[in-house]
Amino acid sequence: MGATVSQDDNDSDCHTHQSPINIWTKMALYDPFLKPLKIQYDPTTSRKIVNLGHCFNVEFDDTSDMSVLSDGPLNSRYRLRQFHFHWGSSDKDGSEHVIDGNVYPAELHIVYWNSQKYESFEEAAKHPDGLAVIGVLKLTNRITLNLVSLLIQGKEHSFTKYNLARLLPNDLDYWTYHGSLTTEPYFECVTWIVLQRAIPISSAQLTRFRGLLCTSEYEKPVPIMENHRPVQLLHDRVVRSSRL
Ligand SMILES: NS(=O)(=O)c1cccc(F)c1
Numbered sequence: 001m002g003a004t005v006s007q008d009d010n011d012s013d014c015h016t017h018q019s020p021i022n023i024w025t026k027m028a029l030y031d032p033f034l035k036p037l038k039i040q041y042d043p044t045t046s047r048k049i050v051n052l053g054h055c056f057n058v059e060f061d062d063t064s065d066m067s068v069l070s071d072g073p074l075n076s077r078y079r080l081r082q083f084h085f086h087w088g089s090s091d092k093d094g095s096e097h098v099i100d101g102n103v104y105p106a107e108l109h110i111v112y113w114n115s116q117k118y119e120s121f122e123e124a125a126k127h128p129d130g131l132a133v134i135g136v137l138k139l140t141n142r143i144t145l146n147l148v149s150l151l152i153q154g155k156e157h158s159f160t161k162y163n164l165a166r167l168l169p170n171d172l173d174y175w176t177y178h179g180s181l182t183t184e185p186y187f188e189c190v191t192w193i194v195l196q197r198a199i200p201i202s203s204a205q206l207t208r209f210r211g212l213l214c215t216s217e218y219e220k221p222v223p224i225m226e227n228h229r230p231v232q233l234l235h236d237r238v239v240r241s242s243r244l
């Protein structure tokens with residue numbers, strides 16, 4: 001006897017905190033108790049830039065709390081792990097978060113994990129307060145100049161002494177909500193912190209992104225034309241804003 005799926009079963013669907021989302025800024029709730037983000041960064045923690053096939057990561061040494069994110073909407077100290085980008089097949093799309101229906105050409109994700117409560121990134125990703133990801137739209141030339149050496153999947157390249165501050169705007173006001181990873185396995189473990197200041201990105205830089213290949217050197221070259229997930233339903237969530 002097959003189980004009948006009732007409306008309740010749908011309501012109890014456990015995937016109701018998915019990301020990305022469309023942020024309707026007029027619906028965001030100003031929360032005066034939200035603190036400013038505290039971003040501490042040591043440029044000696046950057047290690048390498050690697051083509052993962054669906055995107056490229058700049059990876060950091062996360063064996064100690066040298067580059068950390070705290071305060072903001074967070075109740076713990078989160079350790080910097082990696083940052084990566086999402087982009088589209090044209091300059092008309094590419095970002096994952098959408099602001100009042102507006103899509104941006106690319107989105108940077110700076111990924112941190114809760115090193116105060118958990119022993120590792122992998123462990124933290126199994127918990128709702130495990131990760132914090134800063135979403136921001138900006139790019140500096142040094143990254144794109146390095147992409148030529150990452151052409152094929154699996155390629156990696158030393159990338160040291162990178163100053164993360166170059167990726168961030170001065171204005172760190174943000175929207176925050178609870179969501180998920182935007183790629184497999186979509187764990188609902190992310191406190192999203194989407195910066196309200198979007199920084200322009202050049203078409204030439206985006207073209208270099210699309211020049212990355214998701215194939216290995218012995219396969220027919222296939223470029224990573226796009227890697228952004230569609231927006232997901234908000235369900236019962238409220239987006240809070242750090243600014244009135
Ligand atoms: N795109 S994202 O949600 O920032 C993400 C996906 C997978 C792993 C990870 F550490 C971060």
Ligand SMILES: [Zn+2]
Nearest residue numbers: 084086109182
């Ligand atoms: Zn991402």
